[in-house]
Amino acid sequence: MTRFLAAKIGESLLAIWGVVTIVFFVSRVLGDPAVLLLPVGAGQQDIDSLRAALGLDRPILEQYFWSLLSMLKGDFGMSFQHQRPAMEVVLERMPATAMLAATALVFGTLIGATAGAVAALRRGTISEFIVMIAALLGQATPVFWLGIMLILVFSVDLGWFPTGGSGTWAHLVLPGLTLAVFVSASIARLLRSSLLDIMREDYVRTARAKGLMPRTVFFWHIARNALIPVVTMIGIIAGELLGGSVVIETVFAWPGVGRIIMQAIQNQDFPVIQAGVALVAAIFIVINLVVDLLYGVLDPRIRRR
Incomplete structure (x- = not known):
């Protein structure tokens, strides 16, 4: 070790x-x-x-x-x-980026893991179809376009949340939701695929043949092994989010690391x-x-x- x-x-x-x-x-x-x-x-x-x-x-x-x-x-x-x-200058922007990244990662992981497990366990049903369509749309939709649409609907039309800036929990909702959509879609698709691959393994069939409870087989033999590629995905996404989601920070005028780096590039x-x-x-x-x-x-x- x-x-x-x-x-x-x-x-x-x-x-x-x-x-x-x-x-x-x-x-x-x-x-x-x-x-x-x-x-x-x-x-x-x-x-x-x-x-x-x-x-x-x-x-x-x-x-x-x-x-x-x-x-x-x-x-x-x-x-x-x-x-x-x-x-x-950079470190003083880190708390804002960390808050945004943590919000998107926590909610995106919870939603994505739940959706991916449902799609794998209910393969061939309407539940899997809905999850996969939603995940595909979540990954295919540009985050800047989604952010702008959320601003138009929930800020301009409904007036529920601020259009940008920071300072209160309300400022965090729309940028956090925008990033969480992409996070959850990526995790859901990967976890579903990983779970289905593990379910076909011989040791899983052996565990079921031994009469183990379905819950024990899933959590001990299937989920644990299926988490390895998912952990990789979460690590990559976390690094990207903490590195500053430049587009989202720009769209929502969020004072994070990505935005200050872009300003520094513009000002050389x-x-x-x-x-x-x-x-x-x-x-x-x-x-x-x-x-x-x-x-x-x-x-x-x-x-x-």
Whole structure:
């Protein structure tokens, strides 16, 4: 188990370094932030002075080397736009993103798991047909379109919820529901397929032939093994949600991590871009590390590979 854990941690650190490196070089081709920060019509001398003050006049490899050393210390530099530490700018948006992600993930998982189990246990009935049609529509519908439709119906026409922003539970309902629809649809389809595959296994037929109670067969022999691909899906979705659902945060003016990263890209605020993407990558990788460890709990054979 120790070797398994050490290998996964090493892979995670290597992945974070790779993401940070790619983001550093890609962000440098976005343009010159000094031009955006200065007033329109600023002279070349003013632009050169600001670039020197920001450290953008040094060779690109030198910038990368010192930036990497600073990142190892947790210092991503000062935000060009906000004039505050870049990681501080990103972290103050994290609670809003975490709240939105947790709401969507909890309700989406509960609804999706229930729907997927119903579709598998009632195969060939109208219940399975309804669940599969709903899941297909949930996955096929663009989240931005669904978000706009929810705003038009429940905010503009009915006036039940705010059109955007944050601050109260009412602001959370529509963006959380929009994301939960996609989450539940993905989980329902995957869980149904996984359950049906496990039900055909020989050991399940043997367990039933031994006279075990249907509930025992389902929860101990079927559900436990069927959860492995579902756990993977939940981990991936959780990483995406915590990384900032950029489209939904933009549609609902939700002050989350995804939105601040998009604003930083538009303003060419390199430190905030690097801090935001590094945080998102770290969260995503840590969640996947936890998922890998859960594999070892669900299936002890994995730990011996």
